[in-house]
Amino acid sequence: MDIKALSKAHPDHWMRAAAIRALTLDAVAAANSGHSGMPIGMADVATVLWSKHMKFDAANPTWPDRDRFILSAGHGSMLLYSLLYLVGDAQITLDEVRNFRQWGARTAGHPENFHADAIEMTTGPLGQGIAHSVGFAMAEEILRARFGKQAQDHRTWVIAGDGCLMEGVSQEAITLAGRYELSRLTVFWDNNGITIDGKVSLSDRTDQVARFRAANWHVQEIDGHDPVAIDAAIEAAKAVTDKPSMIACKTHIALGHAAQDTSKGHGALTNAEQNTAARDAWGWVCGPFEVPEDVKSWWEAAGSRGAAEREAWEARMAGMSERKQADLSRVYAGDVPKKLSAVIRALKKQNSEAAPNVATRKASEMVLEVVNPVMSETVGGSADLTGSNNTKTGDMGVFDIDNRKGRYVYWGIREHGMASAMNGMALHGGIRPYGGTFMAFTDYARPAMRLAALQRIPTVFVMTHDSIGLGEDGPTHQPVEHLAISRATPNTFVFRPADIVETAEAWEIALSQKATPSVLSLTRQNLPTLRTQHKTNNLTEKGAYVLADSDGKRQVILLATGSEVEIAVAARDVLQAEGIGTRVVSMPCWELFEAQDEAYRRKVLPAGPVRVGIEAATRFGWDRWLMGERGKEAKAAFVGMTGFGASAPAETLYEKFGISSQAVVAAAKGLL
Amino acid sequence: MDIKALSKAHPDHWMRAAAIRALTLDAVAAANSGHSGMPIGMADVATVLWSKHMKFDAANPTWPDRDRFILSAGHGSMLLYSLLYLVGDAQITLDEVRNFRQWGARTAGHPENFHADAIEMTTGPLGQGIAHSVGFAMAEEILRARFGKQAQDHRTWVIAGDGCLMEGVSQEAITLAGRYELSRLTVFWDNNGITIDGKVSLSDRTDQVARFRAANWHVQEIDGHDPVAIDAAIEAAKAVTDKPSMIACKTHIALGHAAQDTSKGHGALTNAEQNTAARDAWGWVCGPFEVPEDVKSWWEAAGSRGAAEREAWEARMAGMSERKQADLSRVYAGDVPKKLSAVIRALKKQNSEAAPNVATRKASEMVLEVVNPVMSETVGGSADLTGSNNTKTGDMGVFDIDNRKGRYVYWGIREHGMASAMNGMALHGGIRPYGGTFMAFTDYARPAMRLAALQRIPTVFVMTHDSIGLGEDGPTHQPVEHLAISRATPNTFVFRPADIVETAEAWEIALSQKATPSVLSLTRQNLPTLRTQHKTNNLTEKGAYVLADSDGKRQVILLATGSEVEIAVAARDVLQAEGIGTRVVSMPCWELFEAQDEAYRRKVLPAGPVRVGIEAATRFGWDRWLMGERGKEAKAAFVGMTGFGASAPAETLYEKFGISSQAVVAAAKGLL
Known part of the structure; x- marks a missing residue:
């Protein structure tokens, strides 16, 4: 040269x-x-x-x-x-x-x-x-x-x-x-x-x-x-x-x-x-x-x-309608609209009464149906699993060459590109992106999911089909380690809601973040509504809470997340029927529970009772709650997966892998 | 149609x-x-x-x-x-x-x-x-x-x-x-x-x-x-x-x-x-x-x-030299050559005496220098980090259009493609692939790493620069959750050797697998040789072992992996000097330790002493060893990372993030 x-x-x-x-x-x-x-x-x-x-x-x-x-x-x-x-x-x-x-x-x-x-x-x-x-x-x-x-x-x-x-x-x-x-x-x-x-x-x-x-x-x-x-x-x-x-x-x-x-x-x-x-x-x-x-x-x-x-731009801004000015400022600041908490509360109330039996992916869609109309800054999408991830709501319009106002993106089979681009939107400002894929494909999106956490941006990753509960597609599609993967990542909220009410609460928290990404771990299979008593407070905000307390002397605490909370509740029924006082703790977000003060954590997880953790995933990471937080090795058990899943109908898989209320009852009694 | x-x-x-x-x-x-x-x-x-x-x-x-x-x-x-x-x-x-x-x-x-x-x-x-x-x-x-x-x-x-x-x-x-x-x-x-x-x-x-x-x-x-x-x-x-x-x-x-x-x-x-x-x-x-x-x-x-x-092929095979026949059968069966254990032992002996101060990535290269000549089926490579991953040895030749015998592949900046192709080689049979990148880029290779585990193939992932010890490149390049990610994955051996001897042992195990992939977590920075007393047995095979036992009453057990074993040993010196009997347990492979019988595990981790885990990564997963396995919450502490790293020289980072023998000593004494 x-x-x-x-x-x-x-x-x-x-x-x-x-x-x-x-x-x-x-x-x-x-x-x-x-x-x-x-x-x-x-x-x-x-x-x-x-x-x-x-x-x-x-x-x-x-x-x-x-x-x-x-x-x-x-x-x-x-x-x-x-x-x-x-x-x-x-x-x-x-x-x-x-x-x-x-x-x-x-x-x-x-x-x-x-x-x-x-x-x-x-x-x-x-x-x-x-x-x-x-x-x-x-x-x-x-x-x-x-x-x-x-x-x-x-x-x-x-x-x-x-x-x-x-x-x-x-x-x-x-x-x-x-x-x-x-x-x-x-x-x-x-x-x-x-x-x-x-x-x-x-x-x-x-x-x-x-x-x-x-x-x-x-x-x-x-x-x-x-x-x-x-x-x-x-x-x-x-x-x-x-x-x-x-x-x-x-x-x-x-x-x-x-x-x-x-x-x-x-x-x-x-x-x-x-x-x-x-x-x-x-x-x-x-x-x-x-x-x-x-x-x-x-x-x-x-x-x-x-x-x-820039000055000319500022002058133009000053000339816009006050409402538009306020809206632009708000979306750039990442503030949620005041209406958000109201629509979430209304949805919680309605569904704690109606108590639908729906998959949390469907529940997520029901939440988005009320959220998207009041949050014009959301942009949703899916990596070619729109109907499965339930990420599209009626009002969004599809982003395309001739419809730049469209708020739904068909990302194609590009989990990684989607996750990265969502981060880019969040970093740009003015947009609150969320996007879906199957949870096992967290693996494809990982480099971008980590960057969301590192960059302190509130991207929302909608990860459906979150366990063997997806059934026949088999082990390639069944996450077992992916909850641990996201939980091990700093500055990441991992939500695994148990029903539609927790799903609504999780969304409210995720959408309110300014510096933390969220992973929503959602089921393919239907789940009953467990939160049938309406509370205006967002209980998921505490990370974990007592869903059902023991009748009589508290001998057992069952800790579960997502689809396995239903199993915990069923196990509690059996144990209580046998006179064994059993508390069920739902833990939709470990990271938020960790952030609570010790007094609250002790109230939820007191020393003494035996503890059984239940999650259709590997035990990795669970010992913190089973043996830590006043727990003891001799009084702790876990019901979940020990390896990869298999291809079969979901109910068969739960049975064959021993994730059932019977197994939970047996584990609890074995420790007493 | x-x-x-x-x-x-x-x-x-x-x-x-x-x-x-x-x-x-x-x-x-x-x-x-x-x-x-x-x-x-x-x-x-x-x-x-x-x-x-x-x-x-x-x-x-x-x-x-x-x-x-x-x-x-x-x-x-x-x-x-x-x-x-x-x-x-x-x-x-x-x-x-x-x-x-x-x-x-x-x-x-x-x-x-x-x-x-x-x-x-x-x-x-x-x-x-x-x-x-x-x-x-x-x-x-x-x-x-x-x-x-x-x-x-x-x-x-x-x-x-x-x-x-x-x-x-x-x-x-x-x-x-x-x-x-x-x-x-x-x-x-x-x-x-x-x-x-x-x-x-x-x-x-x-x-x-x-x-x-x-x-x-x-x-x-x-x-x-x-x-x-x-x-x-x-x-x-x-x-x-x-x-x-x-x-x-x-x-x-x-x-x-x-x-x-x-x-x-x-x-x-x-x-x-x-x-x-x-x-x-x-x-x-x-x-x-x-x-x-x-x-x-x-x-x-x-x-x-x-x-x-096929019959014609069999006839041709029968006509090949006996040596070639045996060799082809052996590599297809995935059997290691008899010479492997001899060269590993010799290397261990030599280096336990020479006690070099080398990074485990360099130690890995020293191992490969003796392994590759006796294992003609190995094919190595790197995703454009050959000099950093230390994956290339002198005798391999470079795979290219005009040199199909070459056993080293320049994969380019394609961690995912490399990992997938390595799996393909392993599945094909006759080849034992290994390949390197920075450990943080596990994220890029994840889908293929999971498939290695699911498919039960012995691909070896050489992941160097395995902590904040990589220094100035900063948090994007510093893994903190990646040990947890690989450990949470079923059927995966995660080796984090503490010195050249453990590195040699880890390679021996990884190369002997037929149905389990291995992740080698290796340092950028130099580490002293800690295994200065030669043992013919492969101690890493037990997953964890007593590296240095307490003098006098055993009050403390320090559990560490990789680069932090050195810190544990230094902390032990201080504690022993103060009359506090301290055992150091090196844990190069959790999965192998889990597979040991309870008697052995109890011998290594008896009830009673306080335990401090030390690893330049998040605590996620560690509670199993700190509070489980006869441990107790009140007697357990961890010295490691709580979030992402930062850009600075490695020694500064260890100091600023508080991963030091002083911190370990303080943690142990705080529990006594």
Whole structure:
């Protein structure tokens, strides 16, 4: 690569981009860890994008109508930090850049959305940025349709690397974006031909251009170091209105460094001599972490370029009806409408009286039927199991090319892409996404479910067919470890409601969260209503509560969740008939119970009685409640699964795997 | 669709295919559950493939040189069961077909490889069949290169649906197959345009033909109901030697049924009247589960078509050198070579003396350096983290187009595709696959890791960078819940070795399994050798053992795994110095410890002393050892993580998150 020719051709641009390169080199060297090559390679693209095209106001990083920038290749985090420092972001200061990858710094190894307002999302697990971006772009389409162009009119820009494009989730993402013609979405592919193990061709020879075209994308191929070509390509992408755009940017990783075009260049470039040589090659004469004043002030001007647009937007907002203003503010703040608790209460009251015998997936639909009309911000969907997940209600409309107001998304058989895109919607703001699949396919969505928890966003995962109760489809479709998987994940609420009342309560909590995702574990099979006495309070909010107390001396506590609470209640009847005082504790949400004070927990789970846990899943994690919380090993038993399920009708499976009231009675009596 | 014209054009073929259709209709109706439409739609393709092209001998379903048939669209299981019954498979009898989806039947809702020898793999979770097939095809290439065409010379055939192709993992699979030019792999795409939610176009409009071509596949498009076209396309696919083949078969789901070409046709067709009408349309006059004798005997002839080839193969085998014969038998049986235990012992001895300070990922490499030369059946790899996972040893050679003998695979950034393909290799037989990624990316590989456990195959997942000990990359890359995730999964060994000796022992166990996958949880950071006294016995085989016993009265038991055993040992030193008798129990494999008899478990974990568990992960699951197994809540504590990690140097993180010998000492003393 002829660096001299590049810098000569566009000297001003060159120095502005060189600032990114130099800051990256300095920060990674100081941290002695990180990834130098990608920011160095993509500095030209980022410079043109941020200074000429991206709509943002550095002083107001949360302005709702800003363009969103997603660094899918998150390991190149110094690209983002350099940009933010240069444009004058108040949080990413030079000190933060100096503290790259150190404890307490906002400049974490990979971008973390909770570290700075201007960081739109957490990236690092490859493919997630591009997959989340689909949700960002969908959210913009939906909000633009709903609130008008005056309120929402922006774009989503993504930088993705070879790694992102090799991950399977990228295929789910690009086919979704192509199907829904998300023309406000532009992906820059950092086509540097290098991965950690060597050349990309070592493991991949896909024709990416043809692949994106096959998914209905507009594709351009450019020299990623030519600012004129970059500018023209972005203009062309902006002109396309019926396709997302991919701009394949041929770049040189670690441009101008001894490690250029090598896998070494992908990692941390820390050799002082080589780094000096690179700076010389770039014509960069400043000391470490120094940026010439003219370059910095040019960047700061780029950072305030959008201020006027933001002000104009604010003026337009002020001109909207008060109701619309309030609504937009509310949905962006993630506040629930006041009506929510009223409709939930009414539904609880009605159904505690009617006491229907319905699957909790159906109960969930009944809840959504009353929730969706009062929460216009919900966007539902399913990974091709709409009728099974019961996620669609009558009033939503279907999101499509000609119906951007539609609030239901047919995600196709793309659990992972759906989960990622839902996260993207939640991160974008203004939308409260939920989506369904079979609970066993938590496995497919896991990387995104974890990111929901890590990013502190309230995505709702509607996981139906939550046990062997799904019956004939067999062990591939029967979760046994998936409750444990979600419960083991920090900052995740796992709800396993026992009936329609608990289902309504779980939804109310899930929809009220601002920083915690929820997993709703719902049955395929019908369940009786157990909460037949109406309580205005949300009992699920306590995580666990006494559903039925013992008559007489309390000798046994049965702890159960979801479909097995019915079994616990039946077992209690038998035990009580034999004069054995038995309490049933329903535990719809372990995490919320954990968060209660000890006095409440002790009231629910006092020392003394024998305890039997009942759940059609593995015991893993249950010992906390059976032997901890004042329990004792000698007085604890568990009725559940010990391995994978099988294919047979549900009732047969419950019988054959020994999950029955008889088994619970026997276990309790065996401990007395 | 003009059924009459179809049946008239090829009347014999028609009736043979109709047998599949009728059996499917009958079995699904009897079960009142299942998927009728897909087998009905793909009956023509399957008939041509099985009767004319596929190399198999129904009487010998485990013949090592058979072609492999993979029903990636596993919900269409009746296609496979019908075929197996028709060709005379001894296990899939008519009774089994009648018992479709019932308890104890081999004919489970989705095909389960452990239910019948002729079922190559478990399918149902979409995309897994096509992804596993890459491993099947790679295994054949490797074994053909190694043992010669006389011994291994077969093909892999896959039927995949729209769902399989929408799943992201299919992209990882097809780009791998294209990159490695797996020309013995042929995928039939059941292009019926229907998913559960409606038309495919509702959620996907990808040009699949262009997509596969972009991944270096040979692609043909045919009428999937025309036996002549099917035959010609298969011939053409067989003639291609430098590309895998995709045959896009335009089909009609539920052909000839009232539900044809509808999403209803995808499910269980149970309407008796409509089913009668469909049988009439097909010209099928037999009663339920009946097949005309001429049709059945024609199919049985197809089933024994390969007998001569199998006999010829056996004769060729008998002509090979005794050593080669023994070797092929051994690798197919999954038996380890006798030398394995000797090299492991020697390595243990040498290193218990040398006591190196190495990361367990490096220790793993040191083990592989002695194992790979004596186990020619190992095939290693990494998802683009070769240098970090330490999975490559000097002697392996790299698997590539021009080096099919290579035993190391550069999988690219495809954790999921890698895991699936490894499973495929294990299922194929003759190969013992292992592959690495960062442990946090267990999430990406989960669907395949679960399938390894369910399918009872010994895939080895090398998961390095197994805690906050990875440092600066931050929380996206730091597993905290992933030990729990794998431990909660049935039939999975999770090894977290504390030093090089335990690492060697863990590998020995993992490589000796025939029906259980292993997860090796390995550190990025260096660890001291703790097992400095050589024992010939494999102590890890017991799952947990006393690493250092108390001096004097035993007051404390410290339980730890992996990198935290070092901390436990340091804490013991402090406690002992204060006169507090402290035992350290290393627990490299919970599952194996669980399998020990109570006497042994009691010896290791006696009642009485206080217990502190130490692991740089969440507590989830630990209560079993802390409060169960004769423990008590009041005498139990845990030192570990309570949430996600952070980005900083590893030592800082251990300090800030309070995982230290001081914290352990304080916890223990607090309980005394």
